[in-house]
Amino acid sequence: MKLETQLAKLAELGLVLNLGITIDDLLYSLDRQSFEDEPFECLLFSLGIEVEREPWGRRICNSVWNFDTxxxxxxxxxxxxxxxxxxxxxxxxxxxxxxxxxxxxxxxxxxxxxxxxxxxxxxxxxxxxxxxxxxxxxxxxxxQRDGKQFYTKDNGQAMILFYLDRETAVKLGDLCDEDLEPVIPA
Structure with missing residues (x-):
């Protein structure tokens, strides 16, 4: 699946690149094939980190965090x-x-x-x-409030965290063929 298509599908769920962040920033760290061979896997990881080039300290997406525990x-x-x-x-x-x-x-x-x-x-x-x-x-x-909670997608010793309502978490899980787990079960 093309990287642009993946980004569009995530945008429908409210997961968008931060202002000033571009596909070129994503492709600086990983090649296009890495993103497209395993749709959403590399992309969700990448959304949760900072851009790996100057200027430093720029989050790729404020709605995702790759938390290394x-x-x-x-x-x-x-x-x-x-x-x-x-x-x-x-x-x-x-x-x-x-x-x-x-x-x-x-x-x-x-x-x-x-x-x-x-x-x-x-x-x-x-x-x-x-x-x-x-x-x-x-x-x-x-x-946690307003019907939203923290969900996680496993990433080895780290976890990719999202703050979503249940419906959006289910849709995101469907996209990446993996159920997202609430960090704190309801």
């Missing part, structure tokens, strides 16, 4: 995770005053943020450089 090294790493999750919901400032503390060797890790007028505090279970998925699930629960 082996990413915890120091204080600030959970703050970045929470910011990415908020970005997926379309409300990057939904959670505010996000702070974390990571001391893996000392066994002390935590995450805090405000949700409305409430201060949320989560103790994080240190596990080398792996994210604590229970703590991440708590954050996701705080973010």
């Amino acid at each position: 082996e990413c915890i090294v120091s204080t600030g790493d959970y703050v970045e995770i929470v910011r990415n999750l908020c970005g997926l919901t379309g409300e990057p400032d939904y959670l505010t005053d996000i702070v974390d503390y990571i001391n893996i060797e000392g066994g002390e890790c935590w995450l805090e943020y405000n949700i409305g007028d409430k201060r949320q505090h989560w103790t994080i279970e240190p596990n080398d450089d792996w994210a604590d998925m229970m703590a991440i699930a708590y954050v996701m629960e705080d973010l």
Whole structure:
């Protein structure tokens, strides 16, 4: 399936390239055949990352995030995770005053943020450089609203995350011949 056709089908589901991102940005990292031999597989992965050339720091699609769960090294790493999750919901400032503390060797890790007028505090279970998925699930629960939830498509040690309503998740799963799983079952 042509790359342009795949992009058009995803656009019907609300998954579009960010402003200023082009097919050339996708083709910088992978050749066209990689995208077209396995429709949606490489494309969904690519939508969830940053453009791999200058200018740096440009997300390809704000509606998809390729979350590598082996990413915890120091204080600030959970703050970045929470910011990415908020970005997926379309409300990057939904959670505010996000702070974390990571001391893996000392066994002390935590995450805090405000949700409305409430201060949320989560103790994080240190596990080398792996994210604590229970703590991440708590954050996701705080973010889920309006009939949408976080869905995942497996990507080895990583996961491709989406924030969708159930109907859109089913349609996306049909496109890629794989059921998307809700991160937090309803």
